[in-house]
Amino acid sequence: MSQTRVSIKDIARAAGVSHTTVSRALHDNPLISEKTRARIQDLAREMGYIPDAVAQSLQTRRTGTIGLVVTSIADPFFSDLIEGAEAVAATSGMSIFISASHNDPEREIEVVETFHRRRVDGIIVAASRLSNRYTTRLEHIRVPVVLVNQQAEEEQTLFYSVAVDECQGARLAVEHLLDLGHRRVGYLGLGNRLRSNQQRLEGYREALTWAGIQTPDAWTVIAPLDVVQQEGDVAAGQLFFPQLLDGGISAVFCYNDRVAIGSLMACRALNLAVPQACSLVGFDDIELAHYVTPKLTTIRQPRREMGELAMQMVLDLLDEKPVENQKLVPVLVQRESTGRHKEEGL
Amino acid sequence: MSQTRVSIKDIARAAGVSHTTVSRALHDNPLISEKTRARIQDLAREMGYIPDAVAQSLQTRRTGTIGLVVTSIADPFFSDLIEGAEAVAATSGMSIFISASHNDPEREIEVVETFHRRRVDGIIVAASRLSNRYTTRLEHIRVPVVLVNQQAEEEQTLFYSVAVDECQGARLAVEHLLDLGHRRVGYLGLGNRLRSNQQRLEGYREALTWAGIQTPDAWTVIAPLDVVQQEGDVAAGQLFFPQLLDGGISAVFCYNDRVAIGSLMACRALNLAVPQACSLVGFDDIELAHYVTPKLTTIRQPRREMGELAMQMVLDLLDEKPVENQKLVPVLVQRESTGRHKEEGL
DNA sequence: TTGTAAGCGTTATCAG
DNA sequence: CTGATAACGCTTACAA
Numbered sequence: 001m002s003q004t005r006v007s008i009k010d011i012a013r014a015a016g017v018s019h020t021t022v023s024r025a026l027h028d029n030p031l032i033s034e035k036t037r038a039r040i041q042d043l044a045r046e047m048g049y050i051p052d053a054v055a056q057s058l059q060t061r062r063t064g065t066i067g068l069v070v071t072s073i074a075d076p077f078f079s080d081l082i083e084g085a086e087a088v089a090a091t092s093g094m095s096i097f098i099s100a101s102h103n104d105p106e107r108e109i110e111v112v113e114t115f116h117r118r119r120v121d122g123i124i125v126a127a128s129r130l131s132n133r134y135t136t137r138l139e140h141i142r143v144p145v146v147l148v149n150q151q152a153e154e155e156q157t158l159f160y161s162v163a164v165d166e167c168q169g170a171r172l173a174v175e176h177l178l179d180l181g182h183r184r185v186g187y188l189g190l191g192n193r194l195r196s197n198q199q200r201l202e203g204y205r206e207a208l209t210w211a212g213i214q215t216p217d218a219w220t221v222i223a224p225l226d227v228v229q230q231e232g233d234v235a236a237g238q239l240f241f242p243q244l245l246d247g248g249i250s251a252v253f254c255y256n257d258r259v260a261i262g263s264l265m266a267c268r269a270l271n272l273a274v275p276q277a278c279s280l281v282g283f284d285d286i287e288l289a290h291y292v293t294p295k296l297t298t299i300r301q302p303r304r305e306m307g308e309l310a311m312q313m314v315l316d317l318l319d320e321k322p323v324e325n326q327k328l329v330p331v332l333v334q335r336e337s338t339g340r341h342k343e344e345g346l
Numbered sequence: 347m348s349q350t351r352v353s354i355k356d357i358a359r360a361a362g363v364s365h366t367t368v369s370r371a372l373h374d375n376p377l378i379s380e381k382t383r384a385r386i387q388d389l390a391r392e393m394g395y396i397p398d399a400v401a402q403s404l405q406t407r408r409t410g411t412i413g414l415v416v417t418s419i420a421d422p423f424f425s426d427l428i429e430g431a432e433a434v435a436a437t438s439g440m441s442i443f444i445s446a447s448h449n450d451p452e453r454e455i456e457v458v459e460t461f462h463r464r465r466v467d468g469i470i471v472a473a474s475r476l477s478n479r480y481t482t483r484l485e486h487i488r489v490p491v492v493l494v495n496q497q498a499e500e501e502q503t504l505f506y507s508v509a510v511d512e513c514q515g516a517r518l519a520v521e522h523l524l525d526l527g528h529r530r531v532g533y534l535g536l537g538n539r540l541r542s543n544q545q546r547l548e549g550y551r552e553a554l555t556w557a558g559i560q561t562p563d564a565w566t567v568i569a570p571l572d573v574v575q576q577e578g579d580v581a582a583g584q585l586f587f588p589q590l591l592d593g594g595i596s597a598v599f600c601y602n603d604r605v606a607i608g609s610l611m612a613c614r615a616l617n618l619a620v621p622q623a624c625s626l627v628g629f630d631d632i633e634l635a636h637y638v639t640p641k642l643t644t645i646r647q648p649r650r651e652m653g654e655l656a657m658q659m660v661l662d663l664l665d666e667k668p669v670e671n672q673k674l675v676p677v678l679v680q681r682e683s684t685g686r687h688k689e690e691g692l
Numbered sequence: 693t694t695g696t697a698a699g700c701g702t703t704a705t706c707a708g
Numbered sequence: 709c710t711g712a713t714a715a716c717g718c719t720t721a722c723a724a
Contacts, residue, residue, distance in 0.1 A: 005701095007702085008702070009701080018711045018712075019701090019711095020704090020713095021709090021710060023703065024710090032709070032710085036709090036710090050459070050463050052700090054404050054409065054702090055700070055703090056702055057702090058401055058700090058716045059702045059715080060703070061716080073428050073432060074650075076422065076425075079419055079425035082419050083419040083446065090445065095445065095460060095464060096444060096445075099432060099436065100432055100433070100436075114439075117397060118411075118441060119398060140394050234637075261637055265637075291638050292637050351717095353716095355718095364695045364696075366695060366719085367695075369719060370693095377694085379693060397718080400716090402719080403700090404701070404716090404718070405719045
């Protein structure tokens with residue numbers, strides 16, 4: 001009907017009161033008579049009034065929105081995280097903006113600035129590569145920022161954080177393999193995951209060192225940044241697993257489940273039985289891990305919970321509640337891709 | 347430094363001009379001297395000015411945002427779609443809101459209304475269940491709405507649409523099985539996908555009828571709404587595949603890849619070889635389909651493209667370009683889960 | 693070329 | 709209890 005939206009002034013005119021009164025009536029302000037409140041609310045409904053969030057935001061300095069930056073939306077890791085974050089945002093009537101950085105720091109900071117320009121109430125960045133190089137561009141940001149599994153090589157201290165203990169996860173994986181009798185354990189990493197690759201590598205080395213085992217260079221292969229970026233994680237696993245095999249390993253801890261699946265494909269191509277000829281451990285526990293043959297043993301990362309946690313942190317910050325950085329402990333999920341090591345002699 | 351953000355008035359004061367001049371300078375308005383333009387722009391940069399998108403929106407009646415509603419963010423189908431939509435939105439400097447309806451029509455309409463309240467410039471709804479029952483609540487929405495694969499049983503005519511030809515996809519699947527020599531082909535559907543389940547069932551029946559084959563009731567099983575909602579698609583496949591088997595089929599067209607994977611699991615549990623004992627065709631071509639054993643034959647649905655297309659439609663509508671509803675044709679991707687039917691006699 | 697003033701739709705501050 | 713009036717930060721006639 002009406003070409004234009006109805007505003008509180010329109011209602012005021014129709015009701016013969018001031019727009020101030022209408023605003024109050026609509027907000028159940030106690031300073032208003034029960035009668036007019038009801039009358040105005042009915043009228044508003046009849047007239048199809050919908051408050052203008054933009055105008056409200058201008059006045060209240062709150063938009064009720066949160067910006068969420070991930071490297072890739074379609075990556076199951078992040079889509080789970082987003083879903084968790086969205087779910088808790090929704091319970092508070094908050095809406096979320098989503099944007100993908102594609103692992104490009106420049107793009108990432110652009111997105112953050114866009115969100116800031118849109119006056120979001122808070123920002124969550126997953127796998128952030130924002131390092132201290134960018135602090136000058138970021139320190140003027142006056143809304144809460146929470147980083148999830150941040151990837152910058154130096155620790156970012158300007159912001160809050162939620163992170164999984166990557167190092168501990170890697171140790172769990174390697175210790176599991178050691179428990180199964182493996183001694184020659186390799187690591188297949190990804191060169192485009194700066195920080196977490198470093199940490200998982202570290203955990204891998206620690207676990208072996210603690211067991212009194214040296215780690216020759218031939219036991220660790222890191223797929224170079226550009227091929228991962230180009231071909232994806234699975235292909236990287238598939239491509240570089242053979243190199244590791246030449247190193248003489250009997251088991252491999254893979255950077256994540258996708259790399260492990262790539263390795264699985266490589267094994268199949270080489271006619272190597274998993275886990276009989278080679279044990280494989282992944283990281284993340286994405287859905288794929290359940291449906292592949294053999295089912296993947298992996299380190300579970302609570303993706304959804306991390307999204308929920310990060311969002312809850314932002315909301316608490318907005319309520320001026322105190323919050324603490326979170327370090328989550330991943331757990332081992334044993335399935336079929338790992339088995340007891342059989343000595344060559346047998 | 348400054349506790350508060352810098353506005354064009356602050357810049358105006360610092361530059362000794364009116365805020366109007368600043369606004370013009372920042373927008374490269376030709377009505378301004380080259381000199382002051384440069385001076386103001388430098389000053390703005392120095393002072394760390396960031397335009398307030400909220401205030402701009404209030405004035406210009408454009409927010410530069412698009413609302414996107416999906417049933418589930420973590421579902422690879424939708425996350426791909428979102429990624430496509432986000433990518434084209436980003437090229438136009440648009441930001442997107444994302445929200446999940448969890449397949450609940452009431453929640454879906456709430457989200458749409460929230461977006462509308464936030465003055466988004468356009469709305470995309472995937473797998474919408476908005477039927478004509480809701481038109482009264484929706485007809486006052488004055489922004490472009492594009493539905494992707496809408497699921498309401500009656501066709502929704504109020505809005506624009508992008509959809510895959512489900513019926514044709516189903517026919518392709520069944521014809522493929524017929525070509526392989528199968529005659530007793532079953533359909534394993536999902537009761538919570540109102541429209542697309544109906545259409546795929548229809549395509550299934552058509553293909554068989556055209557081949558002169560009757561379709562006894564025992565050949566089609568539809569997993570009931572509540573168990574699918576509760577347990578998920580894979581479990582539904584796993585649970586109901588055996589029923590179909592009892593119907594005596596030699597091949598099954600599954601509602602989607604997840605159902606097919608569930609069926610695969612069921613086969614494995616029953617020690618039935620795929621495709622030797624039973625051929626399986628899925629729908630969608632999600633990533634999982636590649637990595638499962640045997641790799642799934644499926645009907646590819648161009649998910650990312652559908653997101654891109656829908657977003658492009660919204661943008662065109664905003665530019666007042668004419669647009670047409672899109673009906674996409676899915677294609678068969680033959681992999682390993684289907685094979686030639688061996689007559690029982692052999 | 694620049695400035696003044698009005699207005700976008702709200703909420704908030706005061707008087708009545 | 710209610711209503712003027714002034715903000716919020718910006719764009720855009722209309723004047724100078």
